[in-house]
Amino acid sequence: MIIIKSEREIELMAKAGQIVASVFKNLKEVIRPGLTTAYLDSLAEKIIRDQGAIPTFKGYGGFPGAICISINDTLIHGIPSENIILKEGDIVSLDVGATYQGYCADACRTYPCGKVSDEAKRLMLITEQSFWYGIKFAKIGGHLGDISHAIQEYNEKNGYSLPREYTGHGIGTHLHEDPSIPNYGRANHGPILEEGMCLAIEPMVAQGKPYTRVLPDEWTVKMRDGKLSAHYENTIALTKNGIRVLTTYEGEEINNV
Ligand code: MG
Numbered sequence: 001m002i003i004i005k006s007e008r009e010i011e012l013m014a015k016a017g018q019i020v021a022s023v024f025k026n027l028k029e030v031i032r033p034g035l036t037t038a039y040l041d042s043l044a045e046k047i048i049r050d051q052g053a054i055p056t057f058k059g060y061g062g063f064p065g066a067i068c069i070s071i072n073d074t075l076i077h078g079i080p081s082e083n084i085i086l087k088e089g090d091i092v093s094l095d096v097g098a099t100y101q102g103y104c105a106d107a108c109r110t111y112p113c114g115k116v117s118d119e120a121k122r123l124m125l126i127t128e129q130s131f132w133y134g135i136k137f138a139k140i141g142g143h144l145g146d147i148s149h150a151i152q153e154y155n156e157k158n159g160y161s162l163p164r165e166y167t168g169h170g171i172g173t174h175l176h177e178d179p180s181i182p183n184y185g186r187a188n189h190g191p192i193l194e195e196g197m198c199l200a201i202e203p204m205v206a207q208g209k210p211y212t213r214v215l216p217d218e219w220t221v222k223m224r225d226g227k228l229s230a231h232y233e234n235t236i237a238l239t240k241n242g243i244r245v246l247t248t249y250e251g252e253e254i255n256n257v
Pocket of ligand 1: 168
């Protein structure tokens, strides 16, 4: 069941969203070779808690970190660790959730660590662009499949693939609500989009084949072929005035298409 949010609820989610975005604004400047992912995690947790929110992922299903930090061929759900040290050329995805007064926001960015390859830059760019392209198709009265299809089309025409096991999702008082939002699909199919829906749309994009495996820690999802992967996500609200993106910060560089 898709839960429709009131304007008041969307304002609370927007507040949560600005807390998530503040983590990106801060950590983007901090990422550099030699830091551990545990250090980035501790900074993120402090930023979230200092603003009166809770890091949504901490303890979610037993997840040990405050945020997920996934490097290079780790697609998602990387566990922050003292043993994972950033190195020059890595691409680092930060998946961040914050819960504020009971309402959640969820977003992800993939950032370069130092100087990265042109291939890595292109993967990050296309992944982000596919989000912005996809939400052009998020229209009240349209179908959810219109968004999924657009994300799939944009990435595939650029030579990338989309792992199918992991999807975006509705979001509200719970991190994961209906509907699930695949990064592939058919236009004119799926649920009808309505005012008050809040959706976490999150292209997870592979440079190589789309097949993944989960490490014995039961969280870390890696690409089987060891090639790069990137992730970009925002929480959006469908309002009568159009799409409202809740998890970008003022002045953030956006690679729209
Ligand atoms: Mg999400």
